[in-house]
Amino acid sequence: MSIKVTRKQTVFSGDPKRVITRFFMPSPESRIISILQKVKDMPAHAATLVLNQTLRDFSGRHRNVSRIFRKHFGRARQLLRNPGFDMLQLPENKQLLIGAYFTAEYSIESAAFFNPSMVEDPDQSGLRIGQKRVILSFRATGEGHVSSIVFRGGVLDEHNNLEVIPTARLVEEADMVVDRKYKKEALVLEVKEKKLDNLSTRNIIEKLNEEFDYYELHEAIDKELKNSQLPDEEKRILGKVRSLSDTSYEITFSLDTGISDRVIFPLTSDEQNGIEDARFVRFTGDDGLVSYYATYTAYNGKDIMPRLIQTRDFYKFNIIPIHGKNVHNKGIALFPRKIRGKYAMLARMDGVNNYVMYSEDMNVWGEDTHLIQQPTYPWEFIQVGNCGSPIATLQGWLVITHGVGTMRRYCLGAMLLDLEHPEKVIGALSEPLMVPSEQEREGYVPNVVYSCGSLLNGDELVIPYAMSDTCSSYATVSMDELMQLLLPVHVRPKGKRHSKGHILLVDDETVSLEVLAHYLKQQGYEVDMAPDGIVALMKIDKIKFDLIISDVAMPNFDGYQLLAYLSSNASKIPVILLTGSVNLNDQEKGLNLGAAAYLQKPVDKVLLLELVTRILKEVKAGALK
Structure with missing residues (x-):
């Protein structure tokens, strides 16, 4: 890898002691x-006695x-059609005890703790210069692999070391x-998307105001259901329409909870099997007000549905469905501001390629889509996707991507998009930014590094990432080094001399x-790098090079194979081979295959420069065939 990635020692793992309660209904x-x-x-x-013992055993958890017991008693009473007696006539201690029998604990982080994103905390007070308070979100899974969103807080110092705020024992x-308001327009869209549009649903929608609340919708449905002539299929559809009101809701946390105390757990039927891969972003509106948004995938065990979370303080959250056929795939990420007056979003609408979409409505996405990236290199041939919202830099929108290659290995990459026209790609890495290390490749889903959102701090990019869907950590990358690889050669400081050759x-x-790349760049050459012959072939296919300098001994595709391939394809690009071997037969083999020169390692830079200068001069003069 040609860029230094500093993996930090901090590891985020799930804590099985962090439990919540769930309504438990045995059957039959x-x-x-x-x-x-x-x-x-x-x-x-x-x-x-039984109630008091239960309270002693669980009140500290x-x-x-x-x-909670009182709430679950009420829910059980509502669900039972004929319990045989009036449950409300029971004394309070027995009502609470019934609630306890219909309650179970759920360990939210016991199975996995992964797919993190990182954003700047709304509260940046009381910090020293160079520090930044951050909030990390994670996908936590427990029994049955049900996913929820959990948080951790911390402070980055000037060296991007993270001091993590200790987690609390209790989770809320x-x-x-x-009693929130809903828009008729959004309901119409969702009814059509879910294929629930019929005479009964149209009757209900017609009776609603342009804005209506939860109770008004349910009252309209109840009136329609009183029609005894309705066939069972119509009643089933109306039941589904009723559940649509649950897809848009508001949740609040107590102000005395810390950030790690809060968990966003599935509350509605459309997300009962999990809330997956939240990509949080700090969004600045046209009025300068800052909100935090997160796109996530709601999963009900069969279908996935895109959702949007909005908050300003991480205490109160609005959950809103996202409409449009082009968002019905995993991995959408909102840009942190409008672009040319429209909201913009990264998407992978076909499950394979990266796109940019535009819309005037954050909740409705139409046909304004643009393909920006296709799988190009072997490490990403299966699919590419984003690893969080784009990050604004002076040079363009920085997007951390992921690619899936052989053995379903997930690697991280990067690309740079134009600031005002992000459908234009300025540059993209030809090789992975991060590959699962030996320590990171083992886990619930092996051979995966993955992120849902990174952060700039100082002159480094901070990348939180998951390790094989099991636990998480974070790494840092120099922005200067990353931009050198992403920016094309013509984007260079004013006054810099023209390249002597590529x-x-x-x-x-x-x-x-x-070392060699740095030296040759200092001498005025434009330099691309490849870690092996396969990546070199991919680059040669797309870029016109004046000279290739290749090591001989490499995995996958060595220097001899590269040279033989070029010769068999009548390539006229001269090749200098480098080797640590002193065997004359090896040198003869390389020269017979068509190498322009052969140098031993460690490379004498002066001799290399003389060779490069001579060979390129001969190429220009047409003397080297």
Whole structure:
């Protein structure tokens, strides 16, 4: 790899002790009624003893566990059609005890802790120069691989070392607010997308105002259901329309919770199997106000649906569906500001390639889509995608990408997009920025590094990343080094002399590659680099080089094979071979294959420069065939 990536030692792992409560409903209904009857028949003193013991055992693990029992009692009462007695007539201790029997703990982080994103904390007060307070989001999974969004907080110092705020013992689920307003236009779109458009749904929508609330929709549906002539299929569809109101909701957390105390857990049927891969971004509106958005994938066990989270303080969150056929795939990421008056988003609408989309409405995305990247190199032949929202730099929008290659290995890459026309690609890495190391490749899904959003701090890019869908860490990269690889040669400081020639350096030894590249650039040459012969072939196919300098001993495709390939394809690009071997037969083999020259390692830079100058001069004069 031709750019230094500094992997930090911090590892984020799930904590199985962090638990929430879930409503637990055993089946069949006869079993439930049996439980209720047993509690009803318990002596009052015995019920109090069991309840008190339960409260002692679990009150230290949850905030206000008695409130949870009361809520779950109410939910059980609503779901049971005929329990055989009036549950509300039971004394409070038995109501709470019933709630306890219909409650179970769920360890939200017990299975995996991965796919992180990092954003600047809204509160940057009380910091020293060079420090930045950050919020990291993670996809946490527990039993049954149900995913939720959890958070960690920390402070980056001037060297981008992260001091992580210790996590609290208690975790809090959000309270769901249902009295929010909905737009008729959005409901119409969702009804059509879900193929629920029929006479009954049109009757309901017609009766609604342009803005309506949760209760108004449910009242309109109830009135339509009173029509006894409705066939069962129509009633089933109306039930699905009723559930659409759950796809847009608001949640709030108590102000006395820390950032790590909060978990966004699936609350609605369309996301009951998981909230996946939130890509958070700090968004600045036209009015200068800052909000935080995150795109995520809602999963119900069968279908995936795109959703958008909006917050300003990470206490109150609005969850909104995203409409449009081109967003119905995983991996969409919002740009941090409007572009030319429109919202912009990265997408992978076909599951393979990267696109930029534009829309005047953040929730509705139409046909204004532009293909910007296709799988080009072997490490990404299966598919490419984004690893979070674009990052604004002076040179353009920096996008961390991912590519999937052989053995379904996920690597990170990068590309640079034009600031005002991001459908124009300025440059992209031809080789991975990060590849799973030996320590990172083992896990629930092997051979994966993945990120959902990076951050600039100082002169470095901070990349939080997941390791094989198991745990997470973060790494840093020099922005200067990254931009040198992404910016084309013609984008250079004013007054810099023109290139003397375009050279491709091929070597699997990173240090040797970078040393020679730096030296040749100082001498006025334009230099591209490749870590092996395969990447070299990909570059040769796309770029016109004046000279190739290649090591002989390399994995995958060595220097001899590269030279033989060029000769068989009648290439006129001269090749200088480098080797650590002193065997004259090896040198003769290279020269017989058509090498213009042969140099031993360690390379004498003066001799190399003389060879490069002479060979390129001969090429220009037409003397070298």
